[in-house]
Amino acid sequence: MRKRNVCKLLLLFFMMGLIGCGGNGNENQETEEHGKRQKREELTLWSYYETKAQQQGLDKLVRDFNESQENYQISWEYVPMADFVRNLSFSQSADNLPDIVLADNPDMGSLINVHLLADITEELENLVNKDDYYEEVWKSVENGGHYYGVPFCCNNTAIIYNKQMFRQKNLQIPETWDEFKKIAAALTEEGKCYGFAMSAVSGEQGVFQFMPWMLATGADLAQITDSKFKEAFQLMDDLLTEESMPNDCLNWSQNDLTTSFMAGEVAMIENGPWSLVALEESGMEYGIFQFPRNDTVGVVLGGENMAAIEGKNVKGAVSFINYYNRKEVMEEICRITGNIPPKPELAEHFGKENPMYQVFVEQMEHGICRKSVEDWKKVSNVISDSLNKIFGSNEEIDEIWQSYVQQLE
Numbered sequence: 001m002r003k004r005n006v007c008k009l010l011l012l013f014f015m016m017g018l019i020g021c022g023g024n025g026n027e028n029q030e031t032e033e034h035g036k037r038q039k040r041e042e043l044t045l046w047s048y049y050e051t052k053a054q055q056q057g058l059d060k061l062v063r064d065f066n067e068s069q070e071n072y073q074i075s076w077e078y079v080p081m082a083d084f085v086r087n088l089s090f091s092q093s094a095d096n097l098p099d100i101v102l103a104d105n106p107d108m109g110s111l112i113n114v115h116l117l118a119d120i121t122e123e124l125e126n127l128v129n130k131d132d133y134y135e136e137v138w139k140s141v142e143n144g145g146h147y148y149g150v151p152f153c154c155n156n157t158a159i160i161y162n163k164q165m166f167r168q169k170n171l172q173i174p175e176t177w178d179e180f181k182k183i184a185a186a187l188t189e190e191g192k193c194y195g196f197a198m199s200a201v202s203g204e205q206g207v208f209q210f211m212p213w214m215l216a217t218g219a220d221l222a223q224i225t226d227s228k229f230k231e232a233f234q235l236m237d238d239l240l241t242e243e244s245m246p247n248d249c250l251n252w253s254q255n256d257l258t259t260s261f262m263a264g265e266v267a268m269i270e271n272g273p274w275s276l277v278a279l280e281e282s283g284m285e286y287g288i289f290q291f292p293r294n295d296t297v298g299v300v301l302g303g304e305n306m307a308a309i310e311g312k313n314v315k316g317a318v319s320f321i322n323y324y325n326r327k328e329v330m331e332e333i334c335r336i337t338g339n340i341p342p343k344p345e346l347a348e349h350f351g352k353e354n355p356m357y358q359v360f361v362e363q364m365e366h367g368i369c370r371k372s373v374e375d376w377k378k379v380s381n382v383i384s385d386s387l388n389k390i391f392g393s394n395e396e397i398d399e400i401w402q403s404y405v406q407q408l409e
Contacts, residue, residue: 043074043316046088047102047304048081049337051255053277057337058102065323072316074100082203088116099312100320102152102304105140106204106370110377111307117148118308123318124150128325134301136369137342141305149307150321151342153334155272156299156363157209159292163285165193165267173289177216177235180292184244187267195244197261198270199254200387207383208302209254209270210236211370212291214383215298221373225405230397231294233404236390237397250391261286272302273360274338280356288359301367303339340364382407 049058055078062074077098079087085107091097092114103111111117124147130138133151141149165187166172174180184195200206213235215221219228239245252260258275260266262282279286291297306324308317324330331350334341340360341347351361370376382404389400 040071040073041313041316043072043100043313043320044098045074045076045100045102045320046079046084046098047076048079048084048104049102050078050081051274051278051338054274054337057333060336061324061329061333064329065320068323069319072313072319074316074320081205085110089114092116097309097312099309099314100317101307101309103149103307104204105137105151105154105301105303105305106376106380108140108148108305108307109143109371112143112148115310118310118312118314118317119146119148120308120314120318120321121145121147123314124321127318127322132343132345134342134344134347134364136301136367136372137303139369139371141307149305150325152304152306152324153337153339154301154303154342154347154364155274155339156301156360156367157212157270157272158288158290158299158359158363159268160261160271160275160279160286160288161268162261162264163287166287174292176292177294181235181238181242181244184239184268185242188242188244190243193264194246194266196239196268196270197245197249197252197257197266199252199257200249200391201251201253202384202388204380205254206387207380208300210383210387211300212270212298215300215368216291216294216296218295221368224373224379225408228295230401233386233390233397233401235294236387240391247391250388273340273357276356277338288356290359290363297366299363299367301364301369303342379408 045062047058049055058076062076066073081104084104088097088101088111108117128150130142130147134154137151137154141147141151169186171183171186174183187193187195198209200210210232213232214229217228217231219226240247254271254275257266257269257271258278261269262279262284291299306321308314308321324333327346330341330343331346334350335354340357341350344364347361347364351358370380373379385407386400386404389395389403390397
């Protein structure tokens with residue numbers, strides 16, 4: 001009897017020991033998992049994305065990346081587009097740089113020149129095939145045979161019009177500049193609605209919107225002072241003189257254009273695919289057509305590139321870039337943000353799945369990258385200065401053109 005009690009006691013102590021060991025095991029496991037989370041390297045991304053759709057897309061990308069692995073924890077910060085490059089330059093001297101940026105593609109050249117971006121050619125060698133991308137789009141991340149980033153998304157602009165207003169006035173889609181001017185005048189109602197509006201704000205945004213009209217003149221971009229480009233200056237002046245377009249375009253961003261269009265204040269706007277998310281949500285009846293022809297047609301390819309910052313966590317940045325490079329990730333984020341995937345195969349599929357984007361997808365084939373223009377930054381500044389004069393001064397077009405030529409010769 002005594003032996004049996006002793007055995008029971010031994011068995012009880014043994015079981016309690018097991019329970020105790022089990023408890024310690026769970027605690028150790030939780031501590032280990034907490035340690036893993038603590039060991040994650042923190043990454044910061046800067047972006048100027050400001051629309052609701054853009055921010056939702058970036059939020060999802062960051063969240064999904066963080067959940068997909070245990071090495072890095074990324075967060076993103078908003079930096080206004082107008083201050084983006086300047087803030088990067090200031091942060092470079094203050095050693096307060098992010099690890100990754102979503103940079104406007106025409107800014108890549110200047111960021112590379114001041115050694116802000118890391119050369120990630122070797123890191124991308126086995127991860128990314130540049131032949132998968134639009135050739136013109138890839139040009140914006142390459143310099144001297146070296147790669148400083150990967151295209152994140154791409155876009156261009158077209159003419160978005162109010163279908164109801166066109167029906168009311170029995171108007172057809174214009175195919176030439178002359179037809180476009182007549183239709184813009186017909187759609188204009190004094191004090192109520194302008195026929196057309198574009199963004200002419202200082203900087204890349206206004207230049208991006210004006211360049212397709214310059215390209216339509218048929219002049220060679222290698223000869224940036226070709227007198228044919230003056231025809232685009234004259235077109236803007238004609239639309240302003242006929243009051244078919246507001247001088248306020250000088251202060252309107254591309255997002256302002258969308259707002260004015262949805263409010264019925266403008267019948268036609270020049271804008272890109274990023275505006276379609278808001279237009280769809282508004283429920284208004286709109287259509288899209290390519291730029292009317294003068295001598296020819298042409299568009300400028302916009303969009304952002306993902307790039308790693310020199311001296312920061314380049315390995316982590318490349319890990320994030322590689323994650324985004326997945327087909328299903330790229331397609332979904334572009335759909336949410338209202339942009340075109342930078343790979344033709346994905347873009348074509350995207351256009352078929354989303355018919356309202358089809359015009360923008362088709363235009364990708366004959367678009368040009370601003371990096372193709374020699375000394376682009378200087379050219380951009382001069383064009384921006386000219387737009388300021390066209391929309392905001394009483395100078396004659398001949399004077400504005402002469403000033404443009406003199407600054408570029």
